[in-house]
Structure formats: structure tokens, C-alpha cells
Amino acid sequence: xxxxxxxxxxxxxxxxxxRELFTYPFMVNALEAGTIVAVMAGVTGWFMVLRRQTFAGxxxxxxxxxxxxxxxxxxxxxxxxxxxFCGLGALALAGIAGSRRSLSAESxxxxxxxxxxxxxxxxxxxxxxxxxxxxxxxxxxxFLGITSGQVAVLxxxxxxxxxxxxxxxxxxxxxxxxxEVARAGGVPVRLLGFGFLxxxxxxxxxxxxxxxxxxxxxxxxTPAATAHQLTPRPLLGIALSISLALAVTWLGLALAxxxxxxxxxxxxxxxxxxxxxxxxxxxxxxxxxxxxxxALEAA
Amino acid sequence: xxxxxxxxxxxxxxxxxxxxxGLVGYFVVLRAQVFAGDALSHVAFTGALAAAVLGLNxxxxxxxxxxxxxxxxxxxxxxxxADDVTIGTLFAWTLGLGVLFLxxxxxxxxxxxxxxxxxxxxxxxxxxxxxxxxxxxxLAVLACAxxxxxxxxxxxxxxxxxxxxxxxVPVRALGLxxxxxxxxxxxxxxQAVGALLLxxxxxxxxxxAHRLTTRPYRGLALSVLFSLGSIWIGLTLAYVFPTLPPxxxxxxxxxxxxxxxxxxTLRDPRTGWFRLASGNVA
Numbered sequence: 001x002x003x004x005x006x007x008x009x010x011x012x013x014x015x016x017x018x019r020e021l022f023t024y025p026f027m028v029n030a031l032e033a034g035t036i037v038a039v040m041a042g043v044t045g046w047f048m049v050l051r052r053q054t055f056a057g058x059x060x061x062x063x064x065x066x067x068x069x070x071x072x073x074x075x076x077x078x079x080x081x082x083x084x085f086c087g088l089g090a091l092a093l094a095g096i097a098g099s100r101r102s103l104s105a106e107s108x109x110x111x112x113x114x115x116x117x118x119x120x121x122x123x124x125x126x127x128x129x130x131x132x133x134x135x136x137x138x139x140x141x142x143f144l145g146i147t148s149g150q151v152a153v154l155x156x157x158x159x160x161x162x163x164x165x166x167x168x169x170x171x172x173x174x175x176x177x178x179x180e181v182a183r184a185g186g187v188p189v190r191l192l193g194f195g196f197l198x199x200x201x202x203x204x205x206x207x208x209x210x211x212x213x214x215x216x217x218x219x220x221x222t223p224a225a226t227a228h229q230l231t232p233r234p235l236l237g238i239a240l241s242i243s244l245a246l247a248v249t250w251l252g253l254a255l256a257x258x259x260x261x262x263x264x265x266x267x268x269x270x271x272x273x274x275x276x277x278x279x280x281x282x283x284x285x286x287x288x289x290x291x292x293x294x295a296l297e298a299a
Numbered sequence: 300x301x302x303x304x305x306x307x308x309x310x311x312x313x314x315x316x317x318x319x320x321g322l323v324g325y326f327v328v329l330r331a332q333v334f335a336g337d338a339l340s341h342v343a344f345t346g347a348l349a350a351a352v353l354g355l356n357x358x359x360x361x362x363x364x365x366x367x368x369x370x371x372x373x374x375x376x377x378x379x380x381a382d383d384v385t386i387g388t389l390f391a392w393t394l395g396l397g398v399l400f401l402x403x404x405x406x407x408x409x410x411x412x413x414x415x416x417x418x419x420x421x422x423x424x425x426x427x428x429x430x431x432x433x434x435x436x437x438l439a440v441l442a443c444a445x446x447x448x449x450x451x452x453x454x455x456x457x458x459x460x461x462x463x464x465x466x467x468v469p470v471r472a473l474g475l476x477x478x479x480x481x482x483x484x485x486x487x488x489x490q491a492v493g494a495l496l497l498x499x500x501x502x503x504x505x506x507x508a509h510r511l512t513t514r515p516y517r518g519l520a521l522s523v524l525f526s527l528g529s530i531w532i533g534l535t536l537a538y539v540f541p542t543l544p545p546x547x548x549x550x551x552x553x554x555x556x557x558x559x560x561x562x563x564t565l566r567d568p569r570t571g572w573f574r575l576a577s578g579n580v581a
Contacts, residue, residue: 054387055334103331108506111333112557115499119550122421122496126544215398218391225384262402268395275388 021254029146033154033210034249038219040158040203042242043165045224048200051176051193054221055107056093059114060201061216063089064208066121073124079153082205089117090201094194146210157206161199172196173234215264219245222271229278244274300538309424309534309545312432315439316491317500317530321523322446323484324505325515326477330457334383335372335478336501338390339485342368344420344494345397346486352400358434362486368393369482373475422493422546424534435487442483453477454515491530492546499550500526507560529553 022028048057063085071081096109165172175182175189183189207216223244227237252267300306327336346364350357375385427435446453456463456470464470488497504525508518533549 049384052383054383055337058334058337058387104328105506105509107331107333108328108502108509108557109561111337111498111502112506112554114337115496115502115550116554118495119499119547119554122493122544123547123551126547127542215391215394217387218395221384221387222391225388228384260402260406262398265395265399265402268392268398272388272392272395 017258021257025148026146027253027257029148029151030253031250032151033146034253035246036151036154036158037207037210038245038249039242040161041207041216041219042223042245043162043238044200044203045220045245046227046238046241047165047172047176047196048220049224049228050173051196053097053197053200055110056097056197057200057204057220058217059093059110059117060086060089060197060204061208061220062114063117063201064205064216066117066124067205068208069121069124069128073128078209079205082209083202085117086201086205087198089113090194090197094197097193097197150209154206154210157202161203161206164195164199168192168195169234212264215268218264218268218271219249222268222275223248226271226275226278229275229282244271248274300535304429305425305427306534306538308427308429308432310531312427312435313424313491313530313534313549314527315436316488317526318523319439319442319484320488320497320500321504321526322443322519323481324501324526325508325519325522326446326453326457327481327501328505328509329454330477332478332481333498333502334386335369336481336485337498338372338386338393339365339368339482340489340494340497341390341394341397342482343485343489343497345393345400347489347494348397348400348404352404358431358486358490361489362483365482365486365489366479367482369478369480369485370475373478420493420495421544422489422491422496424491424545424549425537427490431490435490438483438487442480442487445480449473449476450519492549496546496550499553500529503550503553503557504529507557510560510564525556526553529556 021031045057048054064082067081067083067085068078069081070085071078074081092113093110096106096113171182171187172192174185175187175192179189204216204220207219224241226244227241230240231237248267248270251270252263255261255266256263301310324336327333343361343365346368347357347361349364350360353360372386372389375389452463452468453473455466456468456473460470484501485497488500491497492500505522507525508522511521512518529552530549532552533547534545536548536552537543537545
């Protein structure tokens with residue numbers, strides 16, 4: 001049977017299966033790390049989508065890859081590389097956004113930065129020799145090798161990132177929705193924009209150690225985009241974004257544990273599935289409302 | 300350098316890829332669709348790996364996936380200029396699919412094929428066969444011809460959509476066609492520099508050209524010149540220093556050119572200082 005081959009070790013008894021999930025320390029660490037990452041990504045992602053900085057966010061997550069490659073080449077701890085490169089990337093992106101001349105110039109600059117980051121990453125990996133398997137795990141991550149020390153660091157970074165966003169939440173929201181009026185009202189729009197990119201870089205650097213550079217983006221953008229589809233209200237939207245991110249991370253981890261396929265596939269597919277359902281539901285509802293309106297007019 | 304067949308192949312294929320990327324990239328930057336190019340590069344990765352898992356021709360999978368991806372993005376976005384959140388959501392999932400195919404592929408095949416994923420991601424321009432080169436020349440010429448055929452109305456539609464629409468230019472169809480064409484070029488460039496790096500060939504030379512001139516035909520010529528130049532520089536560097544990967548060198552050259560142009564255009568001619576604030580540079 002196909003199912004038996006894909007889902008090995010699943011007893012189909014929910015209680016035993018749940019208990020088994022928490023048996024091994026690596027799985028407990030993965031679940032804890034996933035929870036922290038999901039909360040952080042849910043919050044920062046919501047603002048990223050609001051500010052239409054998806055491209056910048058994706059570029060930051062890509063910059064994590066040369067960071068890790070450079071650190072392993074230099075024999076330093078990976079975290080140094082992740083944080084150093086993501087910090088520099090946030091600075092560069094803030095510079096690009098600060099001199100916002102036109103949308104097309106900005107997108108060309110961000111694109112060039114991202115390509116440079118990837119080229120550097122591949123160069124470092126090549127110079128490091130023979131770790132081509134390492135590329136896959138740097139890019140796509142692995143939930144299996146997380147230590148409890150990493151979880152502790154993750155918790156500290158996430159608390160810092162989320163509380164920074166929480167402190168600046170009101171002015172940041174104001175500046176994101178209407179920059180001109182906010183500036184006139186005395187809100188330091190540029191400073192906020194720069195600060196937000198730094199926090200985004202921080203959370204991306206931390207997250208990509210676990211999900212890999214390429215999949216951070218999935219947790220940042222998809223739950224947040226779904227939440228924005230569902231409600232324009234900020235607090236409710238952020239709460240929704242966090243809960244969606246948590247749900248897909250937990251489910252994805254559980255599915256990956258019992259099957260032979262990678263966790264990244266499950267997390268991205270689950271979150272994309274929810275997004276498609278929500279968008280489809282909205283489209284259907286607005287069409288029904290339109291036809292109902294027509295019917296009323298006809299009557 | 301020209302005595303080796305692999306080097307001749309790389310130079311010929313690279314030049315045509317550079318030509319196509321320079322031309323298409325100019326419009327990509329003009330229409331602020333670099334993010335769409337980014338997304339297509341991930342689609343290319345997933346398409347190639349899906350074909351590998353299913354035992355189909357990798358090239359066929361690559362081309363089918365990117366052209367289809369371009370069309371889907373055109374349909375989803377409003378007025379065929381796909382919006383960034385929709386694109387982002389879509390390609391996050393595409394990447395997830397790519398990871399799935401990668402894991403199936405590496406467990407299914409022997410370890411010798413384990414680097415296939417890396418090769419798709421970062422290209423293998425020194426490993427092109429003569430048949431590959433012929434194919435990429437034909438496709439690049441096709442893409443350039445198609446683009447030049449729609450260049451004038453596309454330019455009009457990109458610069459001022461509303462006026463172009465009022466004049467009867469089929470804006471939506473042009474946008475869709477352009478994204479499909481972008482898909483074709485993306486697949487073509489994936490062979491040379493890999494799925495992840497093709498973005499650099501689309502964005503950097505064209506971005507530099509846009510900074511230097513606002514006149515379209517001069518800009519197109521400059522963009523092609525920069526992208527050809529960076530391919531040649533990159534290939535030469537990789538040939539002279541064999542430890543350096545060619546795709547990284549090509550992108551480094553392209554971004555280097557962009558950085559030079561950026562520095563030159565940001566410099567204030569009177570004071571000699573760099574202007575980072577929002578001054579207007581023509």
C-alpha cells in the first residue's frame with residue numbers, strides 16, 4: 001500500500017502516536033524550536049506583508065545561506081555567519097529602500113543584492129570543498145539536529161524580536177499604512193523602516209538555522225498573507241497569522257516524523273493549502289454577494 | 300582557452316544566454332518585475348527536479364515549468380503585473396515541492412546523482428554538450444526575435460499602462476506574453492548559471508543600464524553589453540582560477556558592473572561626495 005510505505009511507524013491510534021512524537025529528545029527540541037520560530041515568523045511576517053516587503057524578506061532569507069557558508073569556511077560558529085550577514089543585508093536593504101527613487105530601480109537593486117549573496121554562498125561552499133551534501137541542508141534545513149542549547153538561544157532572540165516589534169507596533173503600523181501622514185504626524189518613518197528590516201533580518205537569521213535559508217520565507221509569507229486575506233484588523237490579523245504558522249509547523253513536523261518526506265514540503269504545502277482555501281472562499285463569497293445584489297435589484 | 304571544446308561551448312552558449320537575459324532583463328526592471336524573475340528561478344528548480352524524478356528529460360521539465368509558471372503568475376496578478384504577496388506565497392510552495400522532489404530523487408538514485416539538485420540550483424556551464432549549446436542558441440534567438448517583435452507596444456504598455464490601454468494596446472495580453480517569454484529565458488539561463496543565480500543576470504546588467512540612460516534603445520543596448528561582458532569576464536576568471544565556480548564569477552562580474560555604475564551615478568559632480576539621500580538622478 002502506498003500509505004503504508006509513506007507513513008512508516010504510524011499506528012493510526014492518535015494517543016499512542018502523539019505520545020511517540022514526544023518520546024525522543026530531538027523531536028521535543030524540534031517541536032519547541034518550531035513553536036518559537038512560528039510565533040516570531042507570524043508576527044514579523046504580518047508586518048512584512050503589510051509593508052509589501054516580500055522581496056526584501058526573501059532576499060534576507062537568501063542572505064543567510066552565504067552567511068552560514070562563510071562561517072563554516074572560516075571555522076567559526078554558524079550563528080556568527082547567520083547574524084553577521086543578515087545584519088549587513090538589512091543595512092544594505094535599508095539603504096536601498098531609503099533612497100527609494102522608483103519601484104523598478106529598487107527591485108533591480110534588491111535583485112542584484114540577492115544574486116550576489118547566492119553567488120558568494122556557492123563560491124564559499126566550493127572553496128570549502130566537498131560538502132555538496134551540506135548545501136542541501138544549508139538551503140533546506142533539517143529539523144532533526146537541533147540541540148537544547150540552540151532552542152535556548154532561539155528563545156532569547158525570538159523574545160527580543162517580538163518585543164521590539166510589540167514596542168514599536170503602533171507607530172510601525174501607522175508608518176506602514178500611510179507613510180506620508182505618519183511623517184507629517186512626527187513619526188520617524190525612516191528609522192522605523194530600518195529598525196523593522198533589522199528585526200526581520202534577526203528573525204530570519206535565527207529561523208534559517210532550523211528551516212534552511214530557502215524555507216524561512218514560507219513561514220514568513222504564507223500564514224501572514226492568509227491572515228491579511230481574512231481580516232484587515234491588526235491585532236486579530238497578527239493573532240491569526242501566529243496561530244496559522246503554529247498549526248502548520250506542528251502538523252508539518254508530525255507528518256514529517258511519521259513519513260519519509262522532508263518537513264519543508266509539509267509545512268509549505270499545508271500553509272499554501274490554507275491560503276488557497278481562504279482565497280477561494282473569499283472569491284466565492286464575493287461572487288455570491290454580487291449575484292445576490294443583482295437578484296435584489298431585479299426584484 | 301579556446302582550444303578546449305567545453306570552453307568554446309560555454310562561451311557560445313553563455314553569449315546567447317547573455318544576449319537574451321540582457322534584452323528581457325531590461326523590460327523586467329522597467330516593469331519592476333524582478334521578483335517575478337526570482338519566483339521563476341524557483342519554479343525552474345522544481346520543474347527540473349520533478350522531471351528528473353519522473354524520469355523525463357530534465358530540459359523539457361525545466362522549460363515546461365518556467366513557461367507555465369510565467370503564465371500562472373500573469374493570470375493571478377491583477378492586470379498581468381503579478382503582485383508580490385501572491386507570487387511569494389506561490390513560490391514558497393513551489394520550493395517546498397522542489398524539496399520533496401529533491402529528497403525523492405536523492406533517495407531513489409545512486410549517490411553519483413546526489414549532486415543533481417546542486418547542479419540545477421547553481422548551473423553547470425562547463426558541462427554543456429554540443430547539442431545543449433545548439434538548443435540554447437536556437438532558443439535564445441527565438442526569445443530575442445519574439446521580444447523585439449513586441450518591443451514597441453510592450454514599452455508603451457510598461458511606461459504608461461492607462462494611456463496605452465486607451466490607445467487600444469492589448470496591455471493584458473502583452474503582460475502575459477512577456478511573462479511567458481521571461482519563463483523561456485529563465486529556463487535557458489538556468490542551464491548556464493543555475494536556477495538561483497539567473498536573477499543576477501536579469502537584474503544587475505539591466506539595473507545598471509537603467510541608471511545610465513532613460514532612452515529605451517540605448518538602454519537595451521547597454522543592458523545587453525553589460526550582460527555579455529559579465530559572462531565573458533566570469534568565464535575567463537573561472538577558467539584561469541579553476542577553484543572558482545563559473546556561475547558565481549558571472550554573477551560577481553554582473554553585480555560588480557552594477558556597483559560601479561551605481562557609485563558613478565550616485566556621485567555628485569560638484570562636490571565629489573556620494574549622495575545617498577533621495578536626490579534625483581536622471
